[in-house]
Amino acid sequence: xxxDTMPASHTAAIAQLQAHQREQKWSLRDLFETSPDRADxxxxxxxxxxxxxxxxxxxxxxxxxxLDYAESCGLxxxxxxxxxxxxxxNTEHRPALHTALRFQGTPSTEHERxxxxxxxxxxxxxxxxxxxxxxxxxxxxxxHVVNIGIGGSDLGPRMVVEALRPWQKEGITVHFVANIDGAxxxxxxxxxxxxxxLFIVASKSFSTLETRENAMSARQWMLDAGCAESQLAQHFxxxxxxxxxxxxxxxxxxxxxxxxxxxGGRYSLWSAIGLPIALACGFEAYEQLLAGGHAMDQHFATAxxxxxxxxxxxxxxxxxxxxxxxxxxxxxxxxxxxAKFPAWLQQLDMESLGKSVDREGQPLHxxxxxxxxxxxxxxxxHSFHQLLHQGTDMIPADFIAIREPTSELAGQxxxxxxxxxxxxxxxxxxxxxxxxxxxxxxxxxxHREAHALAPHKAVPxxxxxxxxxxxxxxxxxxxxLLALYEHKVFTGGxxxxxxxxxxxxxxxxxxxxxxxxxxxxxxxxxxWDGSSKKLLELLF
Ligand code: F6P
Numbered sequence: 001x002x003x004d005t006m007p008a009s010h011t012a013a014i015a016q017l018q019a020h021q022r023e024q025k026w027s028l029r030d031l032f033e034t035s036p037d038r039a040d041x042x043x044x045x046x047x048x049x050x051x052x053x054x055x056x057x058x059x060x061x062x063x064x065x066x067l068d069y070a071e072s073c074g075l076x077x078x079x080x081x082x083x084x085x086x087x088x089x090n091t092e093h094r095p096a097l098h099t100a101l102r103f104q105g106t107p108s109t110e111h112e113r114x115x116x117x118x119x120x121x122x123x124x125x126x127x128x129x130x131x132x133x134x135x136x137x138x139x140x141x142x143x144h145v146v147n148i149g150i151g152g153s154d155l156g157p158r159m160v161v162e163a164l165r166p167w168q169k170e171g172i173t174v175h176f177v178a179n180i181d182g183a184x185x186x187x188x189x190x191x192x193x194x195x196x197x198l199f200i201v202a203s204k205s206f207s208t209l210e211t212r213e214n215a216m217s218a219r220q221w222m223l224d225a226g227c228a229e230s231q232l233a234q235h236f237x238x239x240x241x242x243x244x245x246x247x248x249x250x251x252x253x254x255x256x257x258x259x260x261x262x263x264g265g266r267y268s269l270w271s272a273i274g275l276p277i278a279l280a281c282g283f284e285a286y287e288q289l290l291a292g293g294h295a296m297d298q299h300f301a302t303a304x305x306x307x308x309x310x311x312x313x314x315x316x317x318x319x320x321x322x323x324x325x326x327x328x329x330x331x332x333x334x335x336x337x338x339a340k341f342p343a344w345l346q347q348l349d350m351e352s353l354g355k356s357v358d359r360e361g362q363p364l365h366x367x368x369x370x371x372x373x374x375x376x377x378x379x380x381x382h383s384f385h386q387l388l389h390q391g392t393d394m395i396p397a398d399f400i401a402i403r404e405p406t407s408e409l410a411g412q413x414x415x416x417x418x419x420x421x422x423x424x425x426x427x428x429x430x431x432x433x434x435x436x437x438x439x440x441x442x443x444x445x446x447h448r449e450a451h452a453l454a455p456h457k458a459v460p461x462x463x464x465x466x467x468x469x470x471x472x473x474x475x476x477x478x479x480x481l482l483a484l485y486e487h488k489v490f491t492g493g494x495x496x497x498x499x500x501x502x503x504x505x506x507x508x509x510x511x512x513x514x515x516x517x518x519x520x521x522x523x524x525x526x527x528w529d530g531s532s533k534k535l536l537e538l539l540f
Contacts, residue, residue: 010497011365013069014322020065021323027462028055028428044307046299047292047480048471051309055428056316056396056464057324066315067305070495075311078494083301085111089264089501090359096501097260098267098486099297102290102479111262118258118272122286125237125257126278129198130169137222137231138195143171146188147276148218149202150178150210153239155347156269156482157202157276159340160289163478166406167281174280177218180210185217194225199236201249202273204259206242209513215249239272264501266348267486285475292479300487310487313398313466317488318495320396320464321367328371330388332380333400334420335473341400342374345485352489352500359499368496374398378419389426389459397465399424400481404472420467430461 032038032054042054058066082088085095100111107116128134132141147157158176161168175192177185189197199218203211215236222235233255238246241259257272269277270290278286296309305311320326333341353369374380377399388395401420405413431439436457440450468484470477493500516532519525520540524533 013072014366017065017069017319018323020062021319024057024062026059028057028464029461031057031059032428044303044309044312046303046309047295047484048477049296049309049480049484050469051312052467052469053312053316055424056319056466058316058319062319063306063315066319069318070305070311070315070491073494073497075305075491075494079301079491082490083297085109085262089499091499091502091504092261095262096264096267096490097262098264098270099294101263101268101270102293102297102483104291104294111260114258114260115271121257122272122275122278123283125255125275126283129279130172130282134198134234136195136197136234137227140195142198143173143196144192145172145174145198145200145276145279146192146218147174147176147200147202148178148185148211148214149176149200149239149273150208151347151351152265152268153202153204153208153211153273154178155340155344156266157274159338159344160269160274160277160478160482161280162340163335163337163473164277164281164285164475165337167285167475169280169282172279174276176276177214178210180213182217185214189218189221194222194227194235197222197235200275201236201238201240201246201251202275203239204241204263204265204268204273206238206240206245206249209510219250237275239275266351269482281475288475289479292476292481293483294479295476296480296483296487300483309484311491313484313488314491314495316464316466317370317396317492320394321370324394326370326394326396327367328373328393329396329398331372331374331398331400332377332420332423333374334377334416335400335402335406336376337406337473338400339376341376342372344482345374346372348485349489349492351503351506353492353496353498354505355496355498355500358497364496364498366496368498369492377423378416381419381423385423388463389430394463397424397427397463399465399467401467401469402471402473403469406473424465424467426459426461427463427465428461430459430463431457432461433458 038054039052043050043052045051082096083099085097087093087095089096097111101115103112103115107113129142134142136142154176161174175188177188201211201215219232222232227235232250233252236251237255238251239257239259240246241261243256246256247253257275259271263271270293274286277289300308300310317329331342331345349372350369355368356364358364388397399420401417433454436454437450440453441447445453470481490500519536524536
């Protein structure tokens with residue numbers, strides 16, 4: 001079966017997996033009791049990242065059914081198509097070559113040559129700013145960089161800059177502004193010295209509402225501070241594929257860093273969209289990030305499917321979504337500096353897999369993307385983990401642990417990792433009614449009291465999770481981790497038979513937003529629903 005014919009037989013293959021699921025009578029506890037060496041068999045590693053997927057509802061026969069399914073989807077061919085630059089984004093007739101952004105060595109394709117040139121431009125610019133040669137309108141060097149962008153032009157660099165805090169260069173602070181809510185920009189600019197501030201207008205399209213409005217307001221802020229129109233070029237650079245629009249805004253041609261149609265917004269942190277990373281953490285750190293991403297690309301391209309980290313993670317997710325009726329997946333990085341990782345992953349996964357038709361436009365007869373959510377551990381334990389442990393839904397979890405301490409407080413790191421292990425353990429093990437009753441009786445409760453209280457204390461357990469162990473939180477390992485999830489999401493798209501590289505759903509909201517804005521102060525068009533009409537009256 002090829003990718004083109006896949007959806008016709010998808011339903012049958014999924015039905016086979018569902019039948020296998022119904023036959024399963026074992027619990028996760030049983031699996032570990034009957035097979036204590038499970039953790040040695042259900043694991044894999046690559047590029048300094050170790051995946052333990054033994055705490056999942058699967059045995060070798062489950063995995064082999066899932067791998068058969070991947071083969072029947074033509075997964076290997078689809079991976080080759082992605083990496084070779086075929087038009088995998090079939091609704092927009094273009095490739096998705098984010099892997100070319102992190103190529104290593106000598107450029108060998110037209111895309112890689114363009115990337116090499118752009119990297120050189122970034123390197124020169126970063127050096128100019130760091131050395132103090134780049135001057136603002138008063139002749140002073142730059143100390144603050146404000147990245148104005150949203151979605152993929154914000155979330156990736158914002159998350160990486162926070163994750164790599166120990167790499168941050170002295171003398172430069174990088175800020176991020178995304179929201180159309182003016183409070184975002186004005187709170188960020190409050191207290192910043194205009195003469196030492198540089199703006200990056202990061203927008204692939206250079207037409208996104210939020211970025212356009214924030215950039216215009218920032219421009220005005222500079223003018224109000226005394227910067228002349230002719231000096232604005234010293235304070236604004238852009239990253240965009242829309243050179244004309246960036247120039248119209250007033251950005252000098254030599255200060256526009258290219259973007260290409262073959263890079264999707266949510267896959268773009270490796271391009272010049274990563275300029276804030278280079279400015280905040282240094283160009284070497286940015287290059288190491290690329291190298292880590294490339295190492296994961298190599299693994300994805302060459303590792304056998306049964307050891308391939310992104311493939312295994314996508315198959316496990318697919319298994320729960322299709323056969324266990326799960327609707328969400330939680331991601332729990334046990335690292336304060338990865339606090340923004342779930343937000344980055346949300347766009348990557350939900351914008352890619354939130355589709356209702358297959359690659360040919362036929363309605364899907366099975367569920368597609370899940371709700372992705374989460375927060376940094378151990379904070380989540382004291383808010384939503386209650387629902388993970390005792391709620392009625394099974395929510396598969398990805399735990400991310402960093403082996404080396406990320407601060408000098410090594411004792412706290414041992415606690416952090418203990419929390420991480422204990423949470424996946426608690427999800428797996430739970431506490432039976434019988435165990436809860438016995439525990440209460442041991443604490444001195446009467447038989448009757450223990451009976452009444454035990455249902456509240458029992459924890460269902462049998463809830464699955466993956467644990468990723470990342471060797472250390474440095475640029476290289478972070479790059480590998482991000483590329484791992486990118487390839488997991490791509491593989492998810494292949495298994496679902498959908499195009500993970502478009503996002504047409506976002507467009508309707510954008511169009512209606514402009515229509516509502518145009519109606520302010522006037523009369524709402526007659527075809528509007530009553531609620532929207534009333535809200536327009538109430539709000540304006
Ligand atoms: O929200 C839709 C979207 O197109 C994202 O895919 C993209 O990352 C974001 O808007 C920003 O787009 P741009 O970089 O063109 O401003």
